[in-house]
Amino acid sequence: MSDGVLFFLIQILNGVQQGLLLFLIASGLTLVFGIMGIINLAHGSFYMMGAYLAFSLTELTGNLWLAILLGIPLSVAVGLALEFLLFARLYRRDHLYQVLLTYGLILIMEELRSLLFGDDVHGVAKPVFLDFSIPLTETLAYPIYRLFMSAVCLLIALMLALVIRRTRLGMTIRAGAVNREMVSVLGIDVGLVYRVVFAGGVALAAFAGMIAAPVASVYPGMGNQILIVSFVVVVIGGIGSIKGAFLGSLLIGLGETFGQVYAPAISGMTVYMLMAAVLLWRPTGLFGHS
Amino acid sequence: MRVAIFIFGAVGLALFPLVGGAFYLQLFAKIMVMAVFAMSLDLLAGYTGLVSLGHAAFFGIGAYALYLLTPEYAAANFWLSSLVAMGAAALASLVIGLLVLRASGVYFIMATLAFAQMFFYFATGSKLLGGSDGVSIDLRPDPAILGWTPFDLGNRVQFYYVALAAMLTTYALLRVVLRSLFGHTIQGIRASEQRMRALGYPVFRYRLAAFVLAGALAGLAGYLAAAQFGTVNPEFFGWQMSGTVLMMVILGGIGTLHGPILGAFALTLLQELMSELTKHWLLPMGIFIVLAVLLLPQGIGGLALARRKLQPEPADD
């Protein structure tokens, strides 16, 4: 295979990996909005929280796996606490106030991060047995850790799809995404569903931050960047739709990757051009409900 | 009553330079420019019901426009360049409005944020616009008309009055607009888009017009902000800028027009106060915002929702 074609294939792998990671984050965002009707600007901060947890817990335990193992329950706990303290009061509020409150939350989380971990950029070491690359040619090699990331994200995506499509919880979630009032009228404990969905979203975002840390490094403001891209994914995919989030994430992941490599001048903008295109064609996203 | 407060406030601000020191003059001028920005967003969010998280896009366009319109070793003409800057912002809001106004609710909010980011990344990556370090404008715009120079924007006191004039003019202009047929239309749309459509109003074009007007005013604010400090950087497009101005509107009292002015003052002064106390002042600021939302549903301007009842405007208030 020629170098050019190989290079192209590598970009596809990168794009898919990027997209799958983005899916973990965007799925939480789209579900929280679709089910709970809450627009959460602080969602990116959970991603950041995961990354910093990975960093600090790896320092502590010397092992990324342990860090992840410890980090997930911690993230879930944070998610439940936030839901109980703050988000439970946002359900009936105007989007305006949700935006404002979660904006305040971003500020709080950024500053807490600064206080607890400082403002330096940190790296997280890849786990030893995953820290090598598969040689493809004399000059090109593909890091196995990225393949691992893709595999894990894909696995989670499949599990999520399974839960959504095959379990009662999933059915409730899908119903809630289409018609929230109906779900509560049917006597289902909406509060419980909300808590699960919210905590789940936080955990997914945090987990994404954790496994991405070795590759993306850990730095101030990382949450906000990913947040905006996640928003684009949700707009493109349609609110409340896991399918849409998946497709949208892949589209964006590939778009961003190819943009960076083949058209660096406008690479930052490819994401938004994609969004503009979808908005023109389908204002409620590919799979959204109007 | 409202007119009385307005006059009182205007006179107070007009007299302020007599007592205020250089630092506060500059700060208040900055606040008044932000007030223009905030009022433009209130027109959009408070009166038309379009919550935009990307209003900074037009603020930034106004600012960068001044840079692009300033010749290399000379000053731009204030009157001409400010009009062109506003025009550029209006044009951008027309194009973006045509796209984002197809979306509604949350999609709209997210789309506006994303488009502002697009400008941010464009500015960051652009050599012409100085990249992430931004650019500086060496010579302030020159308001000379036929040889006579009415004021010097480089002078703190004079810039203060220019900012004050801009704020008061914007306020007055928006009051007039809100009382016009157009103003009543957009408020009707905010109250019930469906009913307006049922009455026969082509809702889209009025929303677009509001979006463009708000964008043009935001461009003016950005232009003045650039003129005040002589620097422009991609942060002018940033989501923090959009977030801050939205906060000013909401905390000050959305849908009141004077609320954003109050919000601009309150938030900026709070910011100044808190940053004196600690490097991590964003933390108490964030907590303040969260508490404000939980406890004060209608902002400082107070009774924001109640005030939006449309009655025939009485001659006095």
Next chain:
Amino acid sequence: MTEPVLRTEALSKRFGGLSAVSDVAIDLRHGEVHALIGPNGAGKSTLINLLSGAATPTSGSVRFEGREIAGLAFDRVARLGIARSYQRTTVFRDFTAFENCRLAAQARLPSSMRFIRPALSYRALVEAAQRALALVGLQGSADRAASSLSHGEQRQLEIAMTLATEPKVLLLDEPLAGMGAEESRRMVTLIATLAERHAILLVEHDMDAVFSIARRLTVMVNGRVLESGAPEAIRESPAVQEAYLGGAEAAP
């Protein structure tokens, strides 16, 4: 007989496999109240939606003053002179009764893109709003917020809003819903008065009201027209009696 102002032919609306309205021919003439009755689910609301442009027919035609209007956008139909009131009150709750009507009257202007002159200086609109309010008897409440009006008054305001647009056709969707005896009587008198200068389609469950003012009656069952004609003939018709009038009127 005068030419019908609004008429449909073979009008049908399907939602997937469900036929909400099938092959309906109905017409409205100036100066008369044409009542539409039928059990719940008969397709009356869908028909009103089709006539007002809120829904697009699957087949058939809707002609207003001879012109085909099926498929035209909602707001265009409204501007042509077809006004409808809603079952659920959809007045602007935070605005005064006067402003509700004034906004409705303003809708008739070719364009509201006016930014300088105060809206209240457009005397024609102000007067149209005041006239509409007076016609329904709400002139005393002009400056009260719509949300502070009683349910019956809000229904009256609904009618006033349709009147403020000075329409040719009024589609009234259960205007008496939720009203007490006194309010209903007032509303019925009002509708009869309005009929003199408009073509009115009245969808109602209140049979006394219907029989007292309707010049013609159409009975719909399961999306189809069962019978149509003078009220007395309908009342006597065995088919109609069996299908509908036999029971008490089904209040929603």
